[in-house]
Amino acid sequence: xxxPRKFDPQEALEKVTDVFWRKGFEGASMQEIEAAxxxxxxxxxxxxxxxxxxxxxxxxxxxxxxxxPLRAMLSGPGGASERFKRVFDNLVASAxxxxxxxxxxxxAATDQAQLDPATQGFVSAAVKRFERMFREALRVSxxxxxxxxxxxxxxxxxxxxxxxxxxxxxxxxxxxxxEAAARQACETI
Amino acid sequence: xxxPRKFDPQEALEKVTDVFWRKGFEGASMQEIEAAxxxxxxxxxxxxxxxxxxxxxxxxxxxxxxxxPLRAMLSGPGGASERFKRVFDNLVASAxxxxxxxxxxxxAATDQAQLDPATQGFVSAAVKRFERMFREALRVSxxxxxxxxxxxxxxxxxxxxxxxxxxxxxxxxxxxxxEAAARQACETI
DNA sequence: GGAATTGCGGACCGAATGGTCAATAATTTG
DNA sequence: CAAATTATTGACCATTCGGTCCGCAATTCC
Numbered sequence: 516x517x518x519p520r521k522f523d524p525q526e527a528l529e530k531v532t533d534v535f536w537r538k539g540f541e542g543a544s545m546q547e548i549e550a551a552x553x554x555x556x557x558x559x560x561x562x563x564x565x566x567x568x569x570x571x572x573x574x575x576x577x578x579x580x581x582x583x584p585l586r587a588m589l590s591g592p593g594g595a596s597e598r599f600k601r602v603f604d605n606l607v608a609s610a611x612x613x614x615x616x617x618x619x620x621x622x623a624a625t626d627q628a629q630l631d632p633a634t635q636g637f638v639s640a641a642v643k644r645f646e647r648m649f650r651e652a653l654r655v656s657x658x659x660x661x662x663x664x665x666x667x668x669x670x671x672x673x674x675x676x677x678x679x680x681x682x683x684x685x686x687x688x689x690x691x692x693x694e695a696a697a698r699q700a701c702e703t704i
Numbered sequence: 705x706x707x708p709r710k711f712d713p714q715e716a717l718e719k720v721t722d723v724f725w726r727k728g729f730e731g732a733s734m735q736e737i738e739a740a741x742x743x744x745x746x747x748x749x750x751x752x753x754x755x756x757x758x759x760x761x762x763x764x765x766x767x768x769x770x771x772x773p774l775r776a777m778l779s780g781p782g783g784a785s786e787r788f789k790r791v792f793d794n795l796v797a798s799a800x801x802x803x804x805x806x807x808x809x810x811x812a813a814t815d816q817a818q819l820d821p822a823t824q825g826f827v828s829a830a831v832k833r834f835e836r837m838f839r840e841a842l843r844v845s846x847x848x849x850x851x852x853x854x855x856x857x858x859x860x861x862x863x864x865x866x867x868x869x870x871x872x873x874x875x876x877x878x879x880x881x882x883e884a885a886a887r888q889a890c891e892t893i
Numbered sequence: 894g895g896a897a898t899t900g901c902g903g904a905c906c907g908a909a910t911g912g913t914c915a916a917t918a919a920t921t922t923g
Numbered sequence: 924c925a926a927a928t929t930a931t932t933g934a935c936c937a938t939t940c941g942g943t944c945c946g947c948a949a950t951t952c953c
Contacts (some may be wrong), residue, residue, distance in 0.1 A: 516897075516898065516899085516900075516948050516951030516952065517897085517899035517900070517950070517951085518899050518900045518901080518948065518949040518950055519896045519900080519949075519950065520897090520901095521900075521949095522868045525767055537940070538819065538952085539815055539821075540749060540817065541728065541730035541731045542730045544939075544941085545940075545941060546939080546940085546941095547940080548717075548912090550891040554901090554920075554940075555780065555902055555903075556902095556941085556942075556943095557900085557901070557902070557903085557942095557943085557944090558901065558902085559900065560899070560941095560943085561900070561901090562944070563898080565942080566941065566942090570739050583892065593709040615824070616818070617818075617870055621814060621871055622814045622815070624813050624872075624874050625806060625810060625811045625813060625814045625815060625871055626728060626811070628874055628875050628876060629726070629804055629805070629806075629874060629879035630726075630727065630731065634874075635876055635943090636876050638876070639875060639876050639877070640874050642872070642877050646881065667880075667884060668884040668885075668887065668888050668890065671881045671882075671884035671885040671888065672865070672884070672885045672888035672889065673799075674872070674881070674885065675864075675865050675868030675869050675871075675872060675885035675888075675889070676861070676864050676865060676868055676869070676871065677868065678867070678868040678871040678897065679863070679864030679866065679868030679869075679871070680864050680868075680869040681814075681867055681871070682813050682814055682864075682867040682868070682870075682871060683813075683831070683863070683864060685813050685814045685815035685818060685819050685822055686827050686828060687817060687818075687827070687828045687830050688828070688831050690855075691793075692835065692859075692860045692863070692882055693860070695856060695860035696857075696861045696864035697759070698857065698861065699857050699858065699860065699861035699864075700861065700864070703888075703892050705919090705920050705921030705923065705927075705928065705929085706916065706919085706920070706921085706927085706928045706930070707919040707929050707930040708918050708919075708920065708926075708929085708930080708932065709929090709931095710931075711920095717947075733909075733910070733911085734910075734911060734912080735909080735910085736909095743931095744931065744932060744933075745911085745912075745913095746912090746913080746914090746930085746931070746932070747930070747931065749911095749912070750929080750930070750931090754911080754912080755911065755912090756924090760948085797900085857952035879930080
């Protein structure tokens, strides 16, 4: 009978996620991850076969963690406009709080998607999931509840605005620029 | 009298820029840069004091190289709408050609701006320069030629759309998504 | 108690990293 | 020619990198 683990793998993965989110794949060293988790490398290698697998697991964890509140905001009460307002207000509030981590998915897209096939696969699929979420949220209001093309176009535009705002956040753009862009995105719905 | 260089520093810098653009700061090794330039590391260190200086020089080179065509598109004939249409059409065409490098500035924002003060300084300033360029291009048309607040807001929104599209490009989003988002961005002007 | 199984910890590994060193080379000037 | 100056080359450096090894540890089962 195997010796039980002294740590919670999910808790470790959350810490791993945070390091990769901040530092990116290449910038996060195994030593740093050791320090962040308080675990010895060998313990980490018993959980994940290699650094890339760890990174992909972190991306998935991030999507679960951040996707949930996003989904909640997009499926709560109100019309499409109100729903997206909640999302963009939340994004602005986070930047206002000084949280400049941006979006790990967005970071991974620019950082790794063109360099690693597995990351690209994940990122592409995740972007599609986001897009689908946006489409569904739009469909609660006219004209999106009956015009498929308008829905697709608007979802794409909002997705683009969302990612662009994430970049501006990470670039330390002034808060009023971020606010203005967020407001504009909502006003077009 | 010093021995003359056997290579053109500007040409070398262009090659360096390409490597950093594709691989990012951490992902691009000096060995790779050696190979791309055909130069020995010591020759490169005679041009730049260290890797970071090289990276910053590459970012600057990129802004010069890519900023020029962007400026031309935004200052050529036509109203604001036509001008931005040119920019976004160009971006879509590049993605259609399979060029998924995205925007080095955008990549640097997500990748390095929160990790290195010098990069953040550069990126922040460059984003402001882009924003100013966008404002100027908007001012050739109503209502932006007389409404400062509307101009600022629209410039911020277009900047956000521009960067978002760059992320979608890098994420291998389907071309129709990119096209739709680009078209939507222009239609709001 | 021993066997089986997996976990922990620290040492270890070969390769890669960013950067440096020193001999030689190329140019101008006097 | 020698001196001065910077360029080139290839070897070298200490550290870091992602990953592995192995002895000891912890648990259950018989």
